[in-house]
Amino acid sequence: MSRRSRFSLGLTVLAIFLILTMVGWGAGLYVDWLWFKNLKYPQVFITSMVSEIGLRVLVGLFIFGWLLLNLMLTRKSVWQAIQSFKPFRPFQQEDDNIIIINQRDWREHITLGRLTAVFTAVSLVFAFLYSTSVSGDWVVLFKYFKQTAFGTVDPIFKKDIGFYVFSVPFYEYVYHLLSSAVLLSVFLVAVVYLVTDTARGGLTKIFRFPTARYHLSALAALFFLLKAWGYLLNQYDLLYSPRGVVHGAGYTDTHATLLAYKVLFVLSLITAAIIVVNLFLRRFKLTLYAIGGLIVTSVLLGGVYPGLMQKFVVLPNEFSREAPYIAHNIKFTQQAYNLNQVQRQGFPAGRTLQASDIQENINTIENIRLWDWRPLQQTYSQLQEMRLYYEFKNIDIDRYQVDGDYRQVMLAVREMNQDQLPGQAKTWINQRLKYTHGYGVAMSPVNEVSAEGLPQFFLKDIPPVPSTSIKVTRPEIYFGESNDGYVIVNTKSPEFDYPKGDGNAYTHYQGDGGVKINSIFRKLLFAAALGDYKLLLTSDITNDSKVLFYRNIKQRIPKIAPFLSYDSDPYPVINAQGGITWIWDAYTTTDKYPYSEPFDKSGSNYIRNAVKVTMDAYNGDVHFYIADSKDPLIQTYSKIFPGMFKPIDQMPADLRSHIRYPEDLFLIQSRMYAVYHMNDPQVFYNREDKWTLPSEKVGNEEKPMEAYYTITVLPGQQKPEYVLIMPFTPQNKKNMVAWMAARSDGENYGKLLVYEFPKQELVYGPMQVEARIDQDTTISQQLSLWDQRGSSVIRGNLLVIPVKDSLLYVEPLYLQSEQSKMPELRRVIVAAGEKIVMEPTLDQALQRIFGEGVGLTMPQPPGQPPQANQPGRPTETQASVQELAREANRLYDDAQAKLKAGDWAGYGQSLNQLKDVLNKLMEKAQ
Known part of the structure; x- marks a missing residue:
């Protein structure tokens, strides 16, 4: 194959590649438009795409025009350099009258038109490459033109x-754009100029021709003008x-570095x-002297002088200088x-x-979370996943x-994971047309346990079976946390x-989500x-078929609003219609934000x-609601995207x-506070x-304590409410000094409260309670015994529960x-004051600490009679023979279970309780 043929083939392959790339890009763009339109956010798509493409085109045109202008200014110099070579002689006379025919001169191929074409091509390439670097920067421009005042000024x-x-x-964006254009x-x-001047005059005459000097000098002057702006x-x-x-700016920054920037601005x-x-x-x-002086001044004033001031002026009197x-830092970080x-x-x-x-705050006690999400997730998987x-x-x-009761619950959505289909079932039909959605919800109260130590479900099985007033009538999950691939619904299959x-x-899918494939063009x-x-x-697609894509919530919502940051944990809600909403x-x-301490590695210092x-799990509808209308950033985004935020x-x-108050934000605020x-x-x-955030034992490891939700009556309040809690401990100490x-x-949403303990009083911190658990001989022996009998003990979250104006510590064991x-x-395990006990149930633990008169009002597991002395329940003296018989049977089973587990102390206790019940049964019989 000739060189020309290979060149033509290469051009053809390149053209095909470019065409396919453009077709794929155009198809993706149009499909995204259909997707945004289906979600009723066409204006967001138009604003984003027009701004993105418009900015790249404008930046590209600016860079192209600027580079081409400067290259065209060199064209005369290049042409003169070409013409300065010795004239071309087509024939050369040699000795003995031999005439040699020379090859064609390379200069014949260079014309002003071709030189212009080369400069245009080079400018286009650099302009295209630079324009790709500004992707997403349109938000910076819109925020500038639609900005909202904060109403607070900085102190400097x-x-x-x-x-x-x-x-x-x-x-800064404009400055970097202009600086990059000048440097390029x-x-x-x-x-x-280096090539042409060298060709004309040798290495000793580089940049000595007037055109090069004037051109480069003008660019240098423009650069230093921009540099002056950069110092500002x-x-x-x-x-x-x-x-x-x-x-934030300290004494050295305001008295040395700031002065340096002002001097350098003038010198530039x-x-x-x-x-x-x-x-x-x-x-x-x-x-050269001016440039050298600027560099020296920059080093001395910008580096040496601030360092000397910090060492000899600030450090010897640091607090008085920095106070x-x-x-400023305290004030603006708090803001x-x-x-x-707070x-x-x-x-x-x-x-x-x-x-x-305890009795006056029974609602708080009823909602103490005994189930840790880690072991509960394993239990849910074993009991309720149903299929692989x-x-x-x-x-x-x-x-x-x-x-009618305000209850805290734990729930999980049963989603489809196609990766766990058997290998032979991973066909295109199954993955795209058949296995399209998950199904149902499992829900259990945070504190109820069956006789087997398993959760008591409010919702379970497939289809969902309710045991309470909570019902799910639309259990299909098309959009959630696991739905990564696209599916096609309303097909022949x-x-x-x-x-x-x-x-x-x-x-068959009956929702409004998805984009129709109603033509060969859309196919x-x-x-x-x-x-x-x-x-x-495929022949299964009809005119009513729809493609559901971007189904994962962590992909779907950020695609609409990439300028927002998101919490790590979206959560499902069973709505009033029986559907599921994320x-x-x-x-x-x-x-x-000036003077504010950053909370992450990227330097973010305001949140x-x-x-x-919200996202509907069936239709995929997405809605954005403003939760903090005072935030200037969301006010600005609302101006950029009118109608998007409600x-x-x-x-x-x-x-x-x-x-609910989000955990990620609460953790950031807790660390800062x-x-x-x-x-x-x-x-x-x-x-x-x-202060520091406490640690606790999770399993057998000490880990940072997680914030936890609970329902409690806050001090000074009358009604139980849903709150997120984090205790605080002093630096290098384990006792507790406060909790947030x-x-x-309702109307109290978002309010932060901090309750501080008297500094002269000792209040046990989480790790101190953990240590007391480990030091309790009865508890530690029992834990060691279980660990040696083919079982492992899992220690759940230690919860510090405020009850009235005291604290109750609760830790479940699995x-x-x-x-x-x-x-x-x-x-x-329950700790209150100096007492610490371990019992099979929270009710029994409370009764050991506070006496027989203390009990829970929550429903008991099947087969267990109501606990004694609780509102609305018969007392022990009123208990029927049937109830006593059931209690005796339960205590016998409990004793046998403890005997098998090697829990001799528990076995003896159950026998004593059984004896008491049998005596009462005999009294009834008499």
């Missing part, structure tokens, strides 16, 4: 916080300086002016994390809980009105719905966009839970009753009262045999 430059959040990023043009024209922008970055004792302008003047004076050494800046809204209250210590306190292809992705915690006896039940589009040619070959917390963040997002009041009431509860700069500087609560119900992955709840 006296500008509104919005200036730093919205304006400065825009100015300097590089290209320098290469051109650098001033504002001092507000995030990590140099001092706190984050002078340098640019000298370069321009030298275009006429031709004293180019003066230019005002520490106060950035909303910690200035309500601080005292909480008495040393008071011992009484039986009356079903999966409980997460166990979530929520609260519901259950038969019925969808698998759920297993039924020896066979299966089938269904081609989806085949190209999804990269699946089988879409074109709720996901979204945050607005920035790294431009608000500004948005609650007021929280427009969220359906049944869903609004399930919104552990340091930033100190308002006095002197105390803050010395870290005299620094975030409220989630047993898991070596052959089974189904942990069973077998013991509950």
Whole structure:
């Protein structure tokens, strides 16, 4: 094959590749448009795509025009260099009258038109490459033009916080764009002049020709003008300086570095002016002196001088120098994390809980969470997944009105995991048309346990079987946390719905979600966009068929709003219609809040839970609700995308009753508050009262304690409410000094409370209670015994429960045999004051501590009689013969179980209880 043929073939292959790439890109773009349109967010798509493409085109055109202009200014120099070579002689006379015919001169191939074409091609390539780097930057521009004031000014430059959040990023973006364009043009024209000047005059005459000097001097002057602007922008970055004792501008930054930037700003302008003047004076050494002086000044003023000031002026008197800046850091960090809204209250210590306190706060006791989500997820999997292809992705915690009572529950959605289908079943038909959705929900109260140590289900099995007023009438899960691939519904092939006896039940999708494939054109589009040619070959697709894609909530919602940050845990809610709706917390963040301490590695130092997002598990409908209307960032996004965000009041009431304070935000605020509860700069500087988040035993390891939800009556309140709690311990100590609560119900949603203990009183912290558990001889012996008999003991979360103005510590214990992955709840450890007990149930543990008059009002597991002395239940003296007989039978079974487990102490206790019941039974018989 000739060289020309190979070249033509290469061009053909390249053209085909480019065409296929453009077709795939265009198909994906149009499919996304159909998807946004189906979700009723076409304006979001138009705004995003037009802005994205428009910005890339504008930036590309600017870079192209700028580079081409500068390259065209070199064209004359290049042409002169070409013409300066010795003239071409087609014939050459040699000795003996021999005439040699020379080959064609390479200069004949170079014309001004071809030179222009080369410069145009080079400019296009660099412009295209640079334009790809600005993907997503359109948000910066829109935030600048639609910005909202924060209403607070910084203490150094006296500008509104919005200036730093919205304006400065825009100015920096423009500055980097212009600087990059100038530097890129300097590089290209320098290469051109280097080659042409070397060709004309040798290495000793590089850049000595006037055209090169003038051109490069003009670019240098423009660069230093931009550099002066850059020094002005650098001033504002001092507000995030990590140099001092706190984050933000310190004494050295404001007295040395800020001065350096101002001097360098003036010197940059002078340098640019000298370069321009030298275009006429031709004293180019003066230019070198100016540039050299700027560099030396930058090193001395920008590096050496601040270092000397920090070492010899600040460090010997650090607190007195830094005190005002520490106060700025405390104030603005508290504002950035909303910690200035925390309500601080005292909480008495040393008071011992009484039986009356338990009875008066029975709703709190009923909702103590005995099930840890880790072992419960394994138990759910064993009991309720039913088939290999079903999966409980997460166990979530929520609260519901259950038969008129406010109850805390744990629930999980049974989703489809196609990866767990048997190998022979992983066909295209099954994965795309048959196994399209998960089915149903499992739900259990946080504190109820069966006689076998397993959860008591409010909802279970397939189809969902309710034991309470909570019912699921639309159990299909098409959109959730596990649904990663696309599926096609309403085809000729019925969808698998759920297993039924020896066979299966089938269904057809009846929702509004998905995009129709009602033409051969759309078939081609989806085949190209999804990269699946089988879409074109299947005969099961009809005009009513729909493609459901972007079904995973963590893919679906960020595709609509990529400018928001999201919580790590979306959670399902059973709505009033019996369907399933996902709720996901979204945050607005920035790294431009002055003086605020960052909370992550990317430097983000401001966060608000500004948005609650809902997604229907059947239809896939997505709605954004503003949860914090005071947040300037969400106000700005609302201006950019009119109609996208709705007021929280427009969220359906049944869903609004399930919104909760998000754990991720609470953890960030807790970590910050552990340091930033100190308002006095002197105390803050010395870290005299620094707190830390406690640790606890999970399994056999010590791990950081997780925040936990519970239903309790907060001190000073009358009604039980759903709160998120985190205790605090002092630095390098294990006792507890305070606890924080975030409220989630009604008009109190979002309020943060901190209850502080008296500093002179000892209140046990979580690890101290864990140590007391390990040191209790009876408990430790029992745990050791279980661990030696083919079972492993799993220690659940230690919960610190506020009851009235005292604390109750509760830790569940689970047993898991070596052959089974189904942990069973077998013991509950309760600590109150100096007492610590371990019993089979929370009720029994409370009775051991507070006496027989204390009991729970929750329903008992089947086969167990009501506990004694509880409201609405018969007392022991009123118990019927039948009830006593059932109790005797239960105690006998319990004694046998303890005997098999080697629990001799428990075995003896059960026999004593059995004897008491038998005596009462005999009295009844008489």
